[in-house]
Structures are given as structure tokens and as C-alpha cells.
Amino acid sequence: MVKQTPSTRDDYCVFSTITTRWFDNDVYGHMNNTVHYQLFDTAVNGYLMEQGLLDFKSGPTVFLVVETGCKYFSEISFPDVISAGIKVIKLGTSSVVYEVGLFRGDADEASAEGHFVHVNVDRETRQPLVINEASRKKLNLLIQ
């Protein structure tokens, strides 16, 4: 599922703006490879909360991450401002596979891209549950 060449902004549906932080930079003066995943989490969960698909405090179901991956094409570093694009590339019975692209400033090519697999689970038992129709309808809008 790993990309070999960077996508462009056209390849994504929905964007959010994320500011970088001083301590995103590691000893090499660029954003540490683990921070990209913080931005993936933020872009995906932020969208789900905004759309009413996730209520992490009191909803009966939540989405847990079962697989992630990232390809780093070029460096990002503080104080870059990032646009994080998301789309759904597979909508299963209880799982959703997202693709996320991180774009620096006005760049049209992604600096990094990853995938992010969510499973819809019961908050208490953490057993997988079918994604309901209302959620499925909204997630379908993220398929290009």
C-alpha cells in the first residue's frame, strides 16, 4: 500500500491546516518521522469529530488504529505550516482505510503520504462492530 511517488493536492478531498512545533524537529533539524503519524491522527480524527462521526468522550463506539504506514518524500521542519489531505481508499464492513498526504506551505506535491486503518469498535468491549449507515454515507463522500 506504500506510495512510490508523491501525490498532488488534487488527489485529496478534504484538508485541514496543522501548525508545526519547535519540538517536532529532531537532532537532524527536521520533523521526526513519528510526528507525521501525529498529524495523520489529527487530520482523520479531527474530521470525524467535526462530522459527528466520533465522540471520544461519550459515544458508544470509537475507531481504533490497527495498521499505519508512511513514505517520506521530502523534509518538513518547524516552522512549516502543513495542509493535511485525507481520502478514504477502502470502506469495509467495520473498517476504513484512509490515505493522508502532508503538504508544506503552498507545495502541490506531498512531502509525506501514509495510510491509516481504523476499525470501528464497541467502546467497552473493543470488539469490532459494523459501521452504521449514517456513518457509511458520510465516509463514502471521502472516496474519490
Next chain:
Amino acid sequence: MVKQTPSTRDDYCVFSTITTRWFDNDVYGHMNNTVHYQLFDTAVNGYLMEQGLLDFKSGPTVFLVVETGCKYFSEISFPDVISAGIKVIKLGTSSVVYEVGLFRGDADEASAEGHFVHVNVDRETRQPLVINEASRKKLNLLIQ
């Protein structure tokens, strides 16, 4: 140096906007107390870089942190957007004491406020050095 009541936006000179992240929230569903310090670092160093007072990649001097503190007045949580206000409360020979306030959304009262003490050092030897006149002039503008 710890504040007992929250300041308002009027008490600060310069602001930057910082987006929160999914993983800023800890098990209590609010921003973990350590993240506030990441925002302090970002607000202060971001301003220094923007003003040409810090070049962390190749400048002969850098600012190292020797003391920090924070008072937490009210909860911040993802997806809040934060305005971080900064001001200088003491400008010494080689050190600068900043106060930083974090304001949620449009709130006029700070959710948290801290102080942040920087010492100007030689990049290699890490020995304190006098802050030069050009820098001092710019830092003086942050004293209210």
C-alpha cells in the same frame, strides 16, 4: 513567579496561532500538562526565528532553556485552536525571562500561563554570552 489568577489578552504583546493535535489529549481527555510547554517553546522560538534572533541551524549562538513553570487554570483539549501570547518580563545580560499565556479559541482569559527562562549561549561551548545590542533592541519591544 507563578501566577495565581489568569491574565487577559491585553497583558500580552505578540500572539501566534497553534493548532492542537489528537494526541495532545491524555487519558483524562484534556491536553496533557507537558504539551503546554511544547506550545511555550513554539511561541517563543517561532517568534525569535521570525525576527532573525535565532538561527538554530547555523547561528553562532542559541538560546537554551534553564527554567520553566506553568500554572493551569482551565482545561484545553483537542480540537481547540490556541493563541499563544508572549512578553518579556526580564531582560538580563545573557538571559531573557518570558511569560507565555495560552488562550483557547476566543477566550479572553488565559487557560494556562507560564514562564520560560532562556540563556544565550555559544553554540559549541554552551557557555553564556552577552546578548548583543541588535537582539536586545528587538527583545525590548516585548516588554510591556
Next chain:
Amino acid sequence: MVKQTPSTRDDYCVFSTITTRWFDNDVYGHMNNTVHYQLFDTAVNGYLMEQGLLDFKSGPTVFLVVETGCKYFSEISFPDVISAGIKVIKLGTSSVVYEVGLFRGDADEASAEGHFVHVNVDRETRQPLVINEASRKKLNLLIQ
């Protein structure tokens, strides 16, 4: 409450061992000032959990942080192994003030020391509650 000179190991009651991580180091090649607070959180809450004073998943009360501070005496950097010493310096009706010292490897002097103020609150309402006698008894053991 800020220390001017480093304490030694004798000044602390209880220690835990914490390993550092690659990404604790920032662009200056040393542990970023915000990571020290992650270690404070870990040392204090780890001890509380071990002693049965905190059950963050289902206990009726939890401890929230209302104030923190740190003085940085000397650099820590990955791959250092840290001993984190804790003690209680004030035990109030509903609050506890801890002091935490971070010691590198076999060093007898602290590399950094901080304070950490916890308030005992109701998990749901987040209103302060009196610390019960059983907890008070155990916390008293941390006063030197």
C-alpha cells in the same frame, strides 16, 4: 519553589528507572525541556498506581495537575538512563505537592528538579475532594 542548586539522591525517598528515547533529543542534541515533565508525570503517577492510590481507568477520583515547574542544571540526552526520585513536600486537604529529581546514570547530583502539584478531584465533576485517610497515610511516607 524553584531550586537554585541540585539536590543529591539522599534528598529523595523513592526512585523509578526511566529509559530515554531517540526523539527525546531536540535540535540541540539534548533532551528537550518538555520531556522532563513527561518523566515527572511518569514517576509520580507510576508510583501512585503501584501503591493503589490511582486507578485512572475506573477509580472514582483522579489527580489532576494544577501547577508544575522545573529547573534544568545539566544536560540529559538519549541514550541516558534516568533515575527519577520523588518526595512529597506538602500534603494539603485535597492537594499534594511533589518534588521530582532526575539523575543521569550513576550521577549523585540531579540534572533537573521540579515540582508538581496534584489536586484530587471527582472523575466526573472534576471538583476537588478531600484526600481520604488511607491515601493520606501512604502519601505521608513520601515526606522526608
Next chain:
Amino acid sequence: MVKQTPSTRDDYCVFSTITTRWFDNDVYGHMNNTVHYQLFDTAVNGYLMEQGLLDFKSGPTVFLVVETGCKYFSEISFPDVISAGIKVIKLGTSSVVYEVGLFRGDADEASAEGHFVHVNVDRETRQPLVINEASRKKLNLLIQ
């Protein structure tokens, strides 16, 4: 390259012990998916430093991350202690592909496993360089 079932400790060559931290746990009370990558970084770079294959402060070459991935099999949460196993699964001209497994406490099955691709680059130009014979010899020992 993503694993479908967890490996056991036998599948790894070299282990390091990593302590978890309070703030590794996210709102779901388990280790956030991004922290696993911090542990991968720590296990791999820690081993390279210990073996004299990486000197991040002054070496002429460093290893940069170009691709990572992780499969999460079961939850890890603070205060778990982790054994991180590493092995090399591909040793190219200028790149190394590692597999890393995270084992909780005494568990024999990995809670999470990932891959981690390093490229050997010139510290200044960040252009890929052939991995020298001395390093290649040592990395070969990590192939099972």
C-alpha cells in the same frame, strides 16, 4: 511488507528494554499508535550508537528514515515495560530495512510489529552514500 500475524521473540536477534510513560497513553487508555514509532526509532538508533555505527553529533554520515509501517496486534499501555526486538531483513547498497517487534512484559508474541527503512546519507548534503564495509559487516549480523 505488513505482517498479518504476530512474530515471537525467536524471530528477533537483539533486544532492548524500553520503559513506557504516563503520556504514552491516549484518551483510550492505551499507547497511542504514534508512540510505537518512537520505540522503533529508539531500538534501532540505540543499537547503531552502541555498535559505533552512528554518531549523530559528529559522524560524517547519518541514517535518515524514508519509510515506516506498523501493524498493531494488541494493546500496550503504561506502565508496561517493553522489549523491542530488531533484525535486518534487507541490506541494500545505501539502505537498510529493519523489522522491529514490541513485546509487553514477558509475552512471547509481539503486541506490534513494524518495518523501518533507513538510508545512509552525507550529513551535510543529505545525498545517499554507499554503506561502508565495516558497517555492512555489523549489520549483516542482524540478518536471521
